[in-house]
Amino acid sequence: MVKDNQMSSSNSITIFHQNICGFKRKTDEFISSMFPDFLYILCFSEHQLKKPELDQINVHGYRLCAAYCRQVVKRGGVCIFVKKKLKYSNTDLDKYCKDQDTEGCVLKLKSTFFNVCIMAVYRAPTGNFNLFLNRLDDIIKTLYKVELRLIICGEINVHYLTDNDKKDNLMQCF
Numbered sequence: 649m650v651k652d653n654q655m656s657s658s659n660s661i662t663i664f665h666q667n668i669c670g671f672k673r674k675t676d677e678f679i680s681s682m683f684p685d686f687l688y689i690l691c692f693s694e695h696q697l698k699k700p701e702l703d704q705i706n707v708h709g710y711r712l713c714a715a716y717c718r719q720v721v722k723r724g725g726v727c728i729f730v731k732k733k734l735k736y737s738n739t740d741l742d743k744y745c746k747d748q749d750t751e752g753c754v755l756k757l758k759s760t761f762f763n764v765c766i767m768a769v770y771r772a773p774t775g776n777f778n779l780f781l782n783r784l785d786d787i788i789k790t791l792y793k794v795e796l797r798l799i800i801c802g803e804i805n806v807h808y809l810t811d812n813d814k815k816d817n818l819m820q821c822f
Contacts, residue, residue, distance in 0.1 A: 661688040661757065663766060665801040670696040670723070671705050683707065689755075690729040691768040693803045702727060714738050714753035714768070721747040726768040726802060728755050739765075741787060748772040750783040752802070754791065765791050769802035777814055780804065 664687045668674070671692075683690060690710060695702060699717045707729050713736055715727035724747065730736055736755045745751055751770040756763070767787070771780045791798060806814045 661764070662686050663689040663691065663799060663801065665691040665693070665768065667694050667803050668692040669694055671702070672696060683710075685709075688731045688734060689757075689766055691726070691766070691801050692729075693726050693751075693768065693770040694723060695725045695727050696723045697725060714755045716741065716745050716751045716753045716770075718747045718751070724748065724751055724770060724772060726751050726753050726770045728753055728766065728768050730755065730757075739791065741767075744783045744787050746779065746783075748775040749779045750775070752784075752787065754787075756796075762797060763793075763795055764797045764799060766799045766801070767791070769800060769804060771804045773805045775805070777806075777817070781817060 664683065690707065695705075695715075695717075697705070697717060699715065702712065702715055702717060702725075705712065709732060710729040711732050713728055713730045716725055718724045734757060736757050739754045739756065741752045741754055749771060752767055754765060754767040756765045769784065771777070788798065804818070806812075806818055808815055
């Protein structure tokens with residue numbers, strides 16, 4: 649467990665998200681050396697592994713704390729690694745997840761200075777966008793508490809540089 653005064657003078661955490669395009673293509677040495685020490689949370693989309701394979705990934709100084717691995721379709725998946733010294737709890741999102749449409753995992757961090765819930769999500773370009781929005785809404789409703797900050801990171805394959813229905817519908821959720 650990290651004490652609040654060990655985090656930083658601003659009592660903040662640093663969260664990193666990356667579409668990793670498959671952990672299998674990366675060596676343990678590459679994975680362990682690519683993250684600077686100031687990152688507390690590492691969120692990955694498209695890890696492309698089954699749970700036993702993901703459990704074997706070694707990111708030096710971090711532990712795997714939450715993950716979704718596809719059940720039927722290949723590729724995809726999301727996971728969250730956390731600095732070993734941080735205290736966290738998990739919330740199971742499996743009932744909301746469906747391969748390609750809504751893939752997600754979440755963890756909660758609690759300290760004297762903040763309560764935060766960090767969610768990693770992925771929706772494949774071929775995934776059902778309306779199902780994604782409905783399930784994301786359900787997840788947010790389940791997690792929501794006034795005193796809890798919610799941070800959502802991931803890849804949802806919505807084009808933000810042009811006006812489009814998917815972008816508008818997503819923005820209405822928030």
